[in-house]
Amino acid sequence: MSSDATVPRKEGAPERPGLLREFWYYFRENRGAVFGLWIFAAFAFCAAFAPYLVLHDPTEQFREHFLQPPVWQDGGDWLFPLGTDPLGRDIASRLIAGARLSFFVGVVVVAVAASGGILIGLLAGFAPKWLDAIIMRIMDIILAFPSLLLALVLVTILGPSLVNAMIAIAIVLQPHYVRLTRASVLAERQKDYVTAARVVGASRLRLMVVTVLPNCLAPIIVQGALSFSTAILDAAALGFLGMGAQPPTPEWGTMLAEAREFILRAWWVVTLPGLAILVSVLAINLMGDGLRDALDPRLKRS
């Protein structure tokens, strides 16, 4: 990808025409990715309109309907299409409300981790050697801890809640962005267009943000998709361990934890929340694979 950042261009002039179309051309070739995109769209739709899609209040307890099976089994009825949980709450409504929480977790974690990571990575790539070394050692230190363990310990310090779980996961995921950004920056800095921009007299800030950064974005976008799914998985894992969202929040991992003792009596209370996690994570990973194939110029021509 060569850049025309040094060519003077009017403010608000259109992006290189066809960039998006070119991307879509390659993305569309990967049928799995398109499939993933559709599921992700459905997931996003549930998240956006959750309050209008639910049949019941996700925390309301119907005392006559404990552990009622889904509608297609004996004893189920349309009032609770996917059955109820041990406290008589509607599982379908809780799953939809949970979609909103998981989507929220993914968006916030990726936004925080990526913006922080890109900033630090840019700094490291342009900083003098000693500062770069210090930054990278700090990232090594964070990466030395297994991610879930570090997140658990951070939540222990901050106190268990969904927001703290999100902070912890963002901190744990952020070094990956630093490493990626720094590696791309170091590779791009050698190129002629950057030297040209420097000769023309671009300030360091302009070099960093306007000249180099846009050309480092491809791997970061792919990482964004991957960490979106990691964030959902880790938040659910923390919820499952009791250190994430707290009951009665309809978070998928927390729902699983609450249902654990009923696994041999009522399969639906355990199966459905896990299936929701798996399907959304799978869809995002499918999309991520497609993004990588479409954005990675090395693989494009093969």
Added chain:
Amino acid sequence: MLRYFATRLLTFVPTFIGVTLISFAFIRVLPGDPIIVMAGERGLSEERYAELTRQFGFDRPIYVQFWDYLLGVLQGDLGQSFVTKKPVWDEFFTLFPATLELSFCAMIIAVVLGLPAGVLAAVRRGKLLDRVLMSSALVGYSMPIFWWALLLIIVFSGNLQWTPVSGRIDLIYYFPDPTGFMLYDALASGQQGAFASALRHLVLPAIVLGTIPLAVIARQTRSAMLEVLGEDYIRTARAKGLSPARINGIHALRNALIPVVTVIGLSVGTLLAGAILTETIFSWPGIGKWMVDSIFRRDYPVVQGGLLLIAVMVMVVNLTVDVLYGVINPKIRTR
């Protein structure tokens, strides 16, 4: 060569100190007064408080405290558990074999199934088999393993009654465990059925823990194989008339193995993170469950020490993998 090892070793030292610093800071940033947290007692009198402050060394400058902590760590002194009053170091190494046994078996499952799956998918690229294998790998890679564990329990422990739900061996068997590796100790004890019982307890947790590494290895093997299969020497081998099995199995796989071995080595962190969930669900008495239990019991010296030991272990393994990688692959050394 020496230079490569030397620089790699040199980066280990600051990282080690940093990791120690984090575990040192852990107790001090917990909400509440660290002395009350450390004492683990309620209703401290003022004299007792002052005494404890002196005893823990909190009255000295923070850098002196850290220096002492670091020296202690280097001598294997990580404090003692509030609950059991045993040294954290000893507890860790009593429980570690259980985690090692589980992780080792999980890794065997992952490698034995993942390598052939990746090779097959690469050889039959674009065919139905490739798609089936790679779709399954992606499902495995996306699997919330705590849910996967529950599903396997429903099917194999609940419906089929084949495997037990928790623990390492049936309670009717009792024998000394000199090594801590249940499979070996059960076999060595010579008791009828002990080994089978240990194996039945191990199967489900090992499958659960091995799932994600299995998927990663299959995907990595496939892409490494595809890269190698496009090389000139493979074409030469084909032109010489070698059998496809020989080309794929020997010429290609051997060269594709380098990145795969690295992935296997570097998945130790993933494995330990997975062990936290797996051990908690199956009540497997290893360090993952130990850490989670300690967090809930507010047994902070254990959390602090365990955190440090696990991080150092991951670092040592990564260092070893890097060094071995330098030995196998000369290209990386000269960089």
